[in-house]
Amino acid sequence: MASDLDKFFDSADELSSSFKERLGKAIHIKSVSSEADKKDELTKMAKFLADELNALGAQAEPKPLPNNLPPVIIAHYPKSPDQTKPTILIYGHYDVQPVTGQTWHYEPFELTQAGTGDDERYYGRGTTDDKGPVVAWVNVIEAHQNAGVDVPVNLRFCFEGMEESGSTGLAEYLASEDGRKVFEHVDASCISDNYWLGTKKPCLTYGLRGINYFKITISGPPTQLHSGLFGGIVYEPLTDLVILLSKLVDSQGNILVPGIQEDIEPLTEEEEKTYDTIDFTMQDFNNSIGPNTDYGIYNDPKRTLMARRRYPSLSIHGFDGSANGPETVTSIPPWVTGKFSIRTVPSMTTGQVSELVTNYLKGVFEQLNSKNHLDIKMTDSGEWWRTDPEVKNFKAAELATQKVWDNVTPDLTREGGSIPVALDIQKGLGSDKSLMLLPIGTSSDGAHGPDENMKVKNYQNGVKVLGAYLHYFAEKSIEG
């Protein structure tokens, strides 16, 4: 195997121009799933991906979804699975975040290579989230063929086009008769759609926080009122709303909803020890926010990591209905909505969180003795996910990482973010098959933000890690 891997690595180095060109073509397609006028770009992107895979001998098919949603691409490589090889299910997404309202230093939809040395990066929307990793899987096949090395597993791909818009339609597809076939004969699954904890050390991810998204609306007068004529004599919805929101979380990030804390798994001594070896400093943390910044609540990296991955958080995101924007407006809005979300951890449940938040806010509102009306809606939710990292799937990725990244043992991490699709994949796999998140980009890639990028070295090494992972997984001698 060692010789196969070396050939594959050399081949990947040789093909760096081809890899860059493929990523460039992908970045050039403006497949923003949240913008209605980008439907054609999503179709174009799906076709591009399927064509690339088919050109390499895969059998890739865009599966149409209802309601004119972008298709899910299901692909098999090789076309006919080799029954003697294990099968790995790969998930990724070909849609990207919008760029509106952001100031970029580079063209968002053109691949730009800039910087030098370790900081040489490919800039462009989707370079790290998630076109870079998706294209890297295609590169893995190309590099094998170029090297004359057999891909040691059957690959099953599931690439969706709605991840940045709540993965609408995917769960339904995966639960359908056709969709369930995606999981047939699958031995393990891998998603490369997150990031290293910092910028230097690779990691493997075995957990995610869940998310419960709330929109609470206070409504009152049937129409907008003049604050000169009515200020001080009517119950103002926005006054009530800020009071309610101020009772949810304090400046130090402590959630004030009673009962939420009770559902958090207690920290064991054993778990606490796992934080000792993780390569993460407050310097890393500050750098991930911006140069010379200092906005961390905890000055301790261990406590910071714990808060990110094993404790819940509550963030307020914005408003609707009020006079928003820079203008000086003096009216009293007749209704206002406040938007906030709670990231959840084991063993919280959506049902419990919803009930606790609803009852608590209703109680606070009642005490206000306001004549306005309160409406609480949980508009989106995804449960937390956690799997056992002591299995072959993770072991193979660990060996691959060590091989490519100078013998560094990747940190085992849980993520603060939520990837609801991970739940759907795990559900399709069943609890006895392992799902792993294997990031190739770093925390400084600016996913979702302006100047999204991936380090050139991470893109190249990412192809190698993903390929090597398949080889180690196919090794019969390796146990989890």
Next chain:
Amino acid sequence: MASDLDKFFDSADELSSSFKERLGKAIHIKSVSSEADKKDELTKMAKFLADELNALGAQAEPKPLPNNLPPVIIAHYPKSPDQTKPTILIYGHYDVQPVTGQTWHYEPFELTQAGTGDDERYYGRGTTDDKGPVVAWVNVIEAHQNAGVDVPVNLRFCFEGMEESGSTGLAEYLASEDGRKVFEHVDASCISDNYWLGTKKPCLTYGLRGINYFKITISGPPTQLHSGLFGGIVYEPLTDLVILLSKLVDSQGNILVPGIQEDIEPLTEEEEKTYDTIDFTMQDFNNSIGPNTDYGIYNDPKRTLMARRRYPSLSIHGFDGSANGPETVTSIPPWVTGKFSIRTVPSMTTGQVSELVTNYLKGVFEQLNSKNHLDIKMTDSGEWWRTDPEVKNFKAAELATQKVWDNVTPDLTREGGSIPVALDIQKGLGSDKSLMLLPIGTSSDGAHGPDENMKVKNYQNGVKVLGAYLHYFAEKSIEG
């Protein structure tokens, strides 16, 4: 005089079609001062007004203002003042509020006549605020000429085009060499730019609340952050902001900024008595908000009126920087601005209010122990205004109102709203000359809102009241 007035009234009745046509032409011009693409419409509206006045023998001139602001129209009627007559300065504005974000049942920029009997109304943006009253002054001249009755005073007009956008440029103009001439030889001044307290009884207004507008900004991380990756571990600006805003005012409208209450003039027994005779019920109040509504804080009309006119109020209006709108966005905004205003009353001052609010919020913010930054700006301000209603200016308007509105004695009112220009006019006049607000529309006209309107009867009788006021003012036998 009685016979002159009767002729003028008959003439006004005869000319109702002409009055409607003139108002229709004014409504048709989209002179929205807050929208940058409406510059031409403001110029058009200024020209229309000047042309109408000049056609009636006035000398009207659009005075250009710096920075491409809409002109101020200064007009004299007659062209050469008659030294034997008193001179009245009339202020009004020809710009209107925007209609964006509102659902109208009528075309906003077409005059529509709808309803029957007492509820027959002219609908359209500006019908009551303030094109209706402005055009009514023009109608007054026309009706006199048509009746062959001499206008018994010299009229001086000052019509601006930026009132709905903070009257930018007007105060500077009125303080300039040319602007100061507006006040030369003026005996009294009248502004028709507010509304009756309810829908049935006319009023004369001798006071206004002031306004101090604040924008407070909390800024932190240099860029938008992912709430999954950073929620619970960074100081979030929006968390701090809602806490600050929640400490400004309670649900019942009580301002929580210490010291604000101390600057309010105590209520005297004498003042309290004046509320006894005012025609205002909670039914009137509820109707002014909408049919079958009940959002009043005080169930007592007297206390409601007091809160509107002699006590301050604080309203929160909206936000900037956060993820505003209906979308489900999960980011942590790097900075957020909260907008609120305080309506002020005697003897509060802008300087004191600004200091109290700033010191209080800084203190509250310090206690949060947040690493974010607080910036407090008072972006707009206008002091309260109050004048002596026991003078000839008010007496003349009272007699005019009684004559036109079946002998009803108008209520003497103070307004909850703020018309900063009243301060500038009063300043130009000097404290020895009387300024009066003489509204012709009612509280149900929907100023600033959708379906803005003026009752047909109020428009017609408004012309008569404004004209009769000039006659009573010119009567030497009438004393204040």
